[in-house]
Amino acid sequence: MDTSLYVSLSSQVALERRLNTIANNVANANTTGFRAGQIKFEEVLDGVDASAPSYVNEGQSYLSPLTGSVTETGASLDFAIQGDAWFAAESPAGTIVTRDGRFKMLDSGELVTLEGHAVLDSGGSPIQLNPAGGRPEVAKDGIIRQDERLVSSIGLFEYQPAEEFQRFGSSGIIAETEPQPVVDTAGIGVLQGFVEGSNVNPIDEMSKLIIVHRTFDQIAASIRDTEASKEEAIKTLGSGS
Numbered sequence: 562m563d564t565s566l567y568v569s570l571s572s573q574v575a576l577e578r579r580l581n582t583i584a585n586n587v588a589n590a591n592t593t594g595f596r597a598g599q600i601k602f603e604e605v606l607d608g609v610d611a612s613a614p615s616y617v618n619e620g621q622s623y624l625s626p627l628t629g630s631v632t633e634t635g636a637s638l639d640f641a642i643q644g645d646a647w648f649a650a651e652s653p654a655g656t657i658v659t660r661d662g663r664f665k666m667l668d669s670g671e672l673v674t675l676e677g678h679a680v681l682d683s684g685g686s687p688i689q690l691n692p693a694g695g696r697p698e699v700a701k702d703g704i705i706r707q708d709e710r711l712v713s714s715i716g717l718f719e720y721q722p723a724e725e726f727q728r729f730g731s732s733g734i735i736a737e738t739e740p741q742p743v744v745d746t747a748g749i750g751v752l753q754g755f756v757e758g759s760n761v762n763p764i765d766e767m768s769k770l771i772i773v774h775r776t777f778d779q780i781a782a783s784i785r786d787t788e789a790s791k792e793e794a795i796k797t798l799g800s801g802s
Contacts, residue, residue, distance in 0.1 A: 576777045582622065583770050586761045594661030594732040595759040597625040597766075621724045624734070629660070629760040631752065637696050638664045638672070641757040644749030646717040649740050650678040650733070651687065657733040658720045658740055660757050666690055666697075672713075676730055683716040683742045701750035715751055717743040 582598045589595040600622055631641045640662030642648065647658035650673075663675050672680045672688040679687035683703065690697060694707030703715040718740035727735040743749055 576773055576780070580770070580773050580777070583766050583773065586766045587763060587770065589731070590759055590761040590763045590766070592731050592759050593663060594629070594659055594757055595761065596629075596660065596732070596734075597627075597759070597761045599623055599625055622726065623724055624722050624726065625760055627760040629758040631755050631757050633755050635754045636663075637753065638666060639754055639756050640664065640699065640715065641752045641755035642717065642749070643701075643752060645719075646743050646749045647720050647734075647740060649681040649685070649716055649718050649736070650674050651681060652676075652678045652729060652733070654727075654729055654735050656681070656685075656736045656740065657729045658718060658722075658736050659733040661732040662751075663756055666692065668692060672715075681716045682714050685716070685739075685742075688713045688715065699751055699753040701752075702746055703751045717746075717749060717751065719743055 579600050582600055586597045589597075626645070640648070642660060642662065647660060648662055649656055649658050651657075657678070659674070661674070664672050664680055665675060666672055670690045670692040672690055674680060682688050688705070690705065690712055691707050694710070694712065696707070697712075698706045699715060700706075703717055704711060705713045705715060719742075720734075720736060720738075720740040722734050723737050726737075729735050
């Protein structure tokens with residue numbers, strides 16, 4: 562068996578997945594609250610001896626933990642998170658976590674995401690505001706007041722996305738386990754009138770995109786050269802017999 566071909570193919574499979582991830586990052590460079598995806602690869606040995614061929618696995622996805630830039634909007638229902646935490650909302654796919662804090666209030670007073678999903682308080686229940694209660698004022702700890710009366714609180718949750726996480730919408734992540742309310746608020750809080758942008762660095766991602774394209778082409782050229790050498794050898798051996 563010609564292991565070089567399989568090694569090359571394993572590399573191409575890994576590069577294709579990396580290419581798709583980078584392309585998705587670039588496409589969401591301006592998406593509010595978007596967290597860039599990354600992939601880590603591991604070496605796979607076919608055997609234990611020194612001559613065993615080394616393959617590349619398909620890789621495992623994870624989210625970049627970097628925080629995106631924060632921009633002031635002045636809107637009373639725009640929020641950004643300081644520190645390592647998430648907002649949570651209830652969707653048809655279950656609970657989702659997101660860093661996109663652009664919310665709106667329905668006529669009924671329910672606080673929802675721009676897509677219409679109920680934003681959750683620290684207890685995991687939908688947030689209900691008073692539609693006639695005036696402008697909501699939100700403190701750093703998420704406490705919401707209207708006309709100086711406490712009405713609810715925006716939930717801040719701890720959540721570590723699993724490997725092979727599933728995205729929901731533009732910047733949401735489907736929570737495979739129940740997000741836990743933030744207990745220690747030191748360094749974590751809510752900024753009213755601000756939103757967090759994407760944490761994608763377009764220049765870095767474009768550089769990665771170019772490198773992946775070049776590497777993929779080099780492997781493809783190597784495969785073609787290997788196949789051409791095989792065909793030439795077969796012709797030579799065939800004519801000699």
